[in-house]
Amino acid sequence: MNAGMLPAVEKRDVVVIGGGPAGMTAALGAKRAGAADVLLVERDRNLGGILNQCVHDGFGLFLYKKSISGPEFAERLAEDVEREGIAVQTGAMVLDLGPDRLLRLNAPDGYRLIRAGAVVLAMGCRERTRDMIEIPGMRPAGVLTAGSAQALVNLQNIRIGREAVILGSGDIGLIMARRLTFEGIKVKGVFEIMPWPGGLERNIRQCLKDFGIPLELSRTVVEIRGRERLSAVVTARVDERLMPVAGTEEIVPCDTLLLSVGLIPENELAKRAGIALSPLTGGAVVDETFMTGVEGIFSCGNVLHIHDIADWAAAEGLAAGRRAAEYVLGLRSLAETVRVSAAGYLRYALPQAVHRGARDVTVHFRVARPVRGLKVEARGVETGRRCGGRRLARAIPSEMQTILLKGPIEEDIEVGGHD
């Protein structure tokens, strides 16, 4: 391109990428912490992100102390954003982000270049697809992710089928089992490859048990049948290595298969900026201020790690936004960081780094499998000094937990989970 055609570089204190719950609160957090010029960028026409298609209630319990629906939660946050005078650019897609915090934007009024004092990544996540879990068989219509089904039913008034099977017991799949039942669609069963459910217990109760929808654990879909339209799936029991057991196949006639088999942080932009990602969370490696390995770029919400509920993604956004503003204002800790790692029953711990001398750091973690009587302890790797501990009557992979590191943190920390 002719250099003369490039637009002038705009300057912003904080740019937040993604207008879902974490992005909106990140913008709020940054503004309230003193960033004068905050820009919130969203590629859809409206703010809210996936909240807009989550018409069920149960949102807002943490932030607003009452149970509201996703669209209500989204609108309230969007009103807060407007009230605080935060600049919002919808219909705009960030095409590229450099480690120098230069954003290239495809906006409705054309190509824009923005240099940000700090960037907050809040792009959310994507659902795992059929391709990613490699189910063999035909490729008929009627196979879709639970979230796409949710968008079609709740936002576009499309009748997606008559008889459905749900593969995977993630929360979106459970919510959709109830939603489809409300729409008069027969849900024949939820099949989960693991020996434990992927979603929250409260959703098993109110979305499946309430309506007599069977949940079959250690069972998966091994074949998809149908030419134009799905006609049946074949399910089979799996062994401890998650391999299908011959002779346990069952044919389940259906015209719709929803996949609720996991979420993956949407980190294409983070990769372009050269941000190191964690293989365990799929999100950026961050310190306790939510700053990634690239200076001045922060990450929060489902793009950082998958949260059980939107309220917690929103709470994280608020904190990350505040830290981004502090960075721009020069209020950042200059101490070096030590590492935080997970051990025992814990699959991961986040943040993965903490500034030396930090106190009262909340570490989020998940267990790799269900465990009763879990003892979680944080200790210095070299001295064995204990800086935090918690006992949990039970912990399951679908529930995110926290532990407080009291500090001051002076060395690498291991957060261990034991019986």
Add this chain to the structure above:
Amino acid sequence: MIDKMTCIQCPAGCELEVGEADGRLEIRGNECEKGVEFAQNEIRDPRRNLATSVPVKGNATRMVSVRLSGPVPRDRIFPILDAISGLRPEPPVRRGQVLISDVLGSGVDVIATRTINE
């Protein structure tokens, strides 16, 4: 023990055990008082909120999400869904606007949960 149940009042999802002693319900496993109330209701009169979405008048694909202003007995869910299904609110619709008041005499209203302008 009468029943084992997961409290659905918040994401903590406490595992409750409901027993009976001297004709009174005894609840164990709850981390907060909401669990006691939930378990009592769940045994005697289980209640749920419900949410769906309906198209606005004159546009089959423009949707307004709706829910009830409070929970109703679980066995009223489907009759209330039927009552909601014919709803075609005319824009503008305000968030919180009552679309059907005291639906089927349940004591709760059907309210819009998003704003549709124009």
